[in-house]
Amino acid sequence: MxxxxxxxxxxxPANTSNANLYTxxxxxxxxxxxxxxxxxxxxxxxADVFVRIAGAAAATSNAILYDASVPANSxxxxxxxxxxxxxxxxxxxTGTANALTFTAFxxxxx
Numbered sequence: 535m536x537x538x539x540x541x542x543x544x545x546x547p548a549n550t551s552n553a554n555l556y557t558x559x560x561x562x563x564x565x566x567x568x569x570x571x572x573x574x575x576x577x578x579x580x581a582d583v584f585v586r587i588a589g590a591a592a593a594t595s596n597a598i599l600y601d602a603s604v605p606a607n608s609x610x611x612x613x614x615x616x617x618x619x620x621x622x623x624x625x626x627x628t629g630t631a632n633a634l635t636f637t638a639f640x641x642x643x644x
Contacts (some may be wrong), residue, residue: 535643542566542638543624546574549631552584552592555624556638566616566624566640573604573634580604580629581636585622592625604634616640 542564543556558564571581583599584592594600604610618624628634 537641537643539641540639542640542642544635544637545626546635547626547628547631550628552625552627555583555626555636557623558618558620559642559644560620562620562642562644564618564622564640564642566614566618566638568639569612569614570637570639571602571604571610571612571634572637573606573608573610575630575633576606577630577633578603578605579633581610581634582627582629583636584625584627585616585618586625587619588621589623592627601629 545555547553573579580601584596626636
């Protein structure tokens with residue numbers, strides 16, 4: 535089973551709707567080692583991150599970050615070691631459009 539280390543997903547939401555950051559491909563498992571959220575504005579912004587098992591709906595019951603404040607012009611880094619199965623999805627949301635950039639680093643195993 536080969537392991538590929540990579541940027542799993544990167545997004546800068548232009549609105550406050552849910553956006554998928556990463557979906558585990560077919561016949562693959564993934565390990566998310568680090569999640570970085572950068573606030574590129576001069577105002578604090580909030581972030582939500584959901585882990586949607588097999589594409590379940592985003593809800594407070596699957597939130598790993600909820601209304602987490604990211605200070606102005608700063609970065610929040612989370613070391614996770616989170617394991618995901620085929621079709622699991624990381625979904626993100628920001629309380630302020632065009633404020634945050636999300637990047638997930640990890641590996642895929644197929």
